[in-house]
Amino acid sequence: MNTPYKNLEEHNKILHQQNELKQIQKSNPTLFDIAVIRKDFPILNQTVNGNRLIYFDNAATSQKPIQVIEAIRNYYLNDNANVHRGIHTLSNRATVAFEKARERVASFINAKSSDEIIFTRGTTESINLVANSWGLKNLKPGDKILLTEMEHHSNIVPWQIVAERTGAEIVYVPITGDDGYLDLEAFERLLTPQVKIFSIVHISNSLGTINPVKELCHKAKTLGIVTLVDAAQSAGHCPIDVSEIDCDFLTFSGHKICGPTGIGVLYGKYKILETMPPYQSGGEMILNVDYYKTAFKKPPHRFEAGTPDISGPIGLHTAMDYLDSIGRDLIFEHDKILAQYAYDRLKEISGIRIFGPPMNRGGLVSFALKDIHAHDVVTVADQFGVALRGGHHCTQPLMKKLGVESTARASFYFYNTTEEADRFINVIKEIQKFFTS
Numbered sequence: 001m002n003t004p005y006k007n008l009e010e011h012n013k014i015l016h017q018q019n020e021l022k023q024i025q026k027s028n029p030t031l032f033d034i035a036v037i038r039k040d041f042p043i044l045n046q047t048v049n050g051n052r053l054i055y056f057d058n059a060a061t062s063q064k065p066i067q068v069i070e071a072i073r074n075y076y077l078n079d080n081a082n083v084h085r086g087i088h089t090l091s092n093r094a095t096v097a098f099e100k101a102r103e104r105v106a107s108f109i110n111a112k113s114s115d116e117i118i119f120t121r122g123t124t125e126s127i128n129l130v131a132n133s134w135g136l137k138n139l140k141p142g143d144k145i146l147l148t149e150m151e152h153h154s155n156i157v158p159w160q161i162v163a164e165r166t167g168a169e170i171v172y173v174p175i176t177g178d179d180g181y182l183d184l185e186a187f188e189r190l191l192t193p194q195v196k197i198f199s200i201v202h203i204s205n206s207l208g209t210i211n212p213v214k215e216l217c218h219k220a221k222t223l224g225i226v227t228l229v230d231a232a233q234s235a236g237h238c239p240i241d242v243s244e245i246d247c248d249f250l251t252f253s254g255h256k257i258c259g260p261t262g263i264g265v266l267y268g269k270y271k272i273l274e275t276m277p278p279y280q281s282g283g284e285m286i287l288n289v290d291y292y293k294t295a296f297k298k299p300p301h302r303f304e305a306g307t308p309d310i311s312g313p314i315g316l317h318t319a320m321d322y323l324d325s326i327g328r329d330l331i332f333e334h335d336k337i338l339a340q341y342a343y344d345r346l347k348e349i350s351g352i353r354i355f356g357p358p359m360n361r362g363g364l365v366s367f368a369l370k371d372i373h374a375h376d377v378v379t380v381a382d383q384f385g386v387a388l389r390g391g392h393h394c395t396q397p398l399m400k401k402l403g404v405e406s407t408a409r410a411s412f413y414f415y416n417t418t419e420e421a422d423r424f425i426n427v428i429k430e431i432q433k434f435f436t437s
């Protein structure tokens with residue numbers, strides 16, 4: 001199979017060997033000093049149900065460092081005003097901070113211009129924007145929307161609604177099985193001229209699979225297919241370079257990358273954004289309004305109707321600075337080492353089914369214990385102070401494909417340690433003993 005994935009597998013093998021060579025030292029002190037980092041996250045320093053909190057639900061939302069909390073507090077204490085409207089000092093300050101955050105997002109993902117950055121409420125709203133604005137304008141009967149079987153509901157349901165309205169059809173790149181790889185031969189087969197958009201998750205929230213989005217987007221580009229990357233689980237975990245991936249759209253949520261909830265990002269290539277009609281309308285997004293006709297602003301403001309979340313981008317700006325002060329390449333390495341460690345140790349447990357790649361996985365592990373419901377695993381783990389997530393993780397079609405209703409999931413970030421992973425493994429062993437004895 002001569003696909004980019006093969007190269008990636010080889011790359012993964014080498015990475016894995018390198019990881020083994022590092023011998024996974026406790027707390028990975030070679031990468032960064034976790035003890036120092038944890039001082040920025042007072043929330044982690046608490047007991048839950050009498051046990052020290054182990055926060056392994058980072059894929060749902062990350063914790064926020066004190067610097068982000070302070071930036072938001074500072075804004076409300078000193079600068080609070082509406083943006084783009086007033087010419088008074090506070091309004092100017094708020095507007096400058098808001099637009100500076102947009103510039104910071106552009107540099108964070110290496111976009112060519114801050115005009116390519118639209119603030120949304122999160123990944124979900126970003127994909128809805130593309131589906132409803134680009135999709136309703138460009139899709140018609142006979143067209144295909146190419147997704148993968150591991151997509152989050154946010155990257156399925158908006159397309160289903162738009163498919164119904166336009167007569168386009170959705171097709172899925174299958175996964176290979178429990179190991180959670182994409183079937184790349186099928187991808188090549190499905191890549192036909194009828195496909196108008198290919199929308200793919202970068203790191204799967206249910207499998208931990210790291211998809212080779214750059215290679216896949218480049219392939220799609222050769223047929224003129226528009227591409228969207230859902231970077232909800234990757235943007236805060238690894239370096240992202242939209243110019244290198246060469247995708248047309250990329251989406252992520254602030255709250256998963258140490259920023260506040262309620263703020264997200266849609267990156268879009270300017271030449272495509274320019275052609276797209278507004279998604280929502282009202283104040284802020286207009287140049288001129290008559291009783292019967294309105295002229296709209298250019299992107300990105302065309303897509304930001306109404307008073308936006310202002311403290312959100314300000315907090316997000318600080319979050320991006322914070323992540324880059326550690327280094328996203330190191331965070332990625334740390335995530336992968338911890339996930340591999342947890343995966344290898346979970347495999348010691350009999351009757352466990354672990355989902356996703358056996359190596360080079362993103363920072364999470366999903367699993368099912370024989371005859372024990374994931375919700376029971378998560379409920380009892382909480383009694384031990386371990387915060388996990390159990391359920392379908394908003395990937396119900398994937399769960400059905402895997403033949404399970406739900407999984408338990410541990411998801412890691414740079415402030416998590418191998419000691420925590422050890423305790424988590426012991427707790428899972430206890431839970432299994434409790435339910436099977």
Ligand code: C6P
Binds near residue numbers: 060121122125203205
């Ligand atoms: N996944 C999880 O626990 P929002 O809710 O808009 O911030 O993000 C949606 C989303 C989109 N794509 C992927 C790959 C995601 O993981 C998520 C959010 C959370 O896995 C909540 S279901």
